[in-house]
Amino acid sequence: MKIDMSNLKFGAVEKPEKIGNEYFAVVPYFFTLKCNVSSMNDDMKKKIGAAVIQKYGKNNVQYLAAEGAYLINARMRACAISPDRKTWKFVILEKEYKSQLVKVLPKKILDKI
Known part of the structure; x- marks a missing residue:
């Protein structure tokens, strides 16, 4: 893909x-x-389609049959972290990563996920 x-x-x-x-x-x-899935069989194309719809929402996923590709409008969030407000590091905020993010983010930020 x-x-x-x-x-x-x-x-x-x-x-x-x-x-x-x-x-x-x-x-x-x-x-x-x-996501170009043209080289995949129909079963895999459907599985990929179901996965991206579940992740990004039906209204944000379009299948382009002529190209054999899914077009996805992804909306995500990250947390910027800085010790001095000058240099920043970014951590992606995803529900599926929450168990790992507990190690690096305070509860107040985790509650926003």
């Missing part, structure tokens, strides 16, 4: 909040994915 990513955009960044010794801000971001 070939995947192309385009149109990366960032939404309004939350005001950084100091928790402990670090600052945290949630950042929404958006991009378009084009």
Whole structure:
């Protein structure tokens, strides 16, 4: 499967909040994915389609039959983390990663996932 990513955009960044010794801000971001599944059999195409619809929502997934590709409008969030509000690191906020994020994010941020 070939995947192309385009149109990366960032939404309004939350005001950084100091928790402990670090600052945290949630950042929404958006991009378009084009997943070419033309080389897959029909069963796999349907499984991929069901998976992306479950992940991104029916209204954000379109199948382009002529190209054999799914076009996905992905809306996601990340958490920006900084010790000094000058240098920032980003962590992707996904429900399926929450058990791992517990190790690096405070509860107040985890509650936003």
